Amino acid sequence: MKEYPIQKTEAEWKEQLGPERYYVLRQKGTERPHTGKYNLHFDKNGSYHCGACDAKLFEANSKFESGCGWPSFDESIEGAVEYVRDTTLGMMRTEILCANCGSHLGHVFDDGPTETGQRYCVNSASVDFEKNN
Numbered sequence: 001m002k003e004y005p006i007q008k009t010e011a012e013w014k015e016q017l018g019p020e021r022y023y024v025l026r027q028k029g030t031e032r033p034h035t036g037k038y039n040l041h042f043d044k045n046g047s048y049h050c051g052a053c054d055a056k057l058f059e060a061n062s063k064f065e066s067g068c069g070w071p072s073f074d075e076s077i078e079g080a081v082e083y084v085r086d087t088t089l090g091m092m093r094t095e096i097l098c099a100n101c102g103s104h105l106g107h108v109f110d111d112g113p114t115e116t117g118q119r120y121c122v123n124s125a126s127v128d129f130e131k132n133n
Helices: 010-026
Strands: 046-050 056-059 081-086 093-098 104-109 119-122 127-131
Touching: 010 104, 056 127, 081 104
Parallel strands: none
Antiparallel strands: 046 056, 046 127, 081 093, 093 104, 104 119
């Protein structure tokens, strides 16, 4: 298992995160589409941080409306996200993890509408929005 800068036991994560966030962030779960608090959140004055360790992951200006039911971003902050091949559910995808604590964020796809061509499909439960002062 990979060592991350932030290390906690699963019991510590479970206590800190609560059931829904623990399921998504630590057990690689997925929230139902169109239900997350950040799906239709488009405040451009801030950034999105890991819901487990508070590492800064995405700038708010990289978020766009994809219609997929989950928050979507066209790029991550350099070095903030780890990319892992995911062959579960009979599909070939790229899972995205927080590079600081290893928590599951979602997946990235090559079908984004902006110049990056990327769509980081992220669970709302895996991030927090921090407004700039």
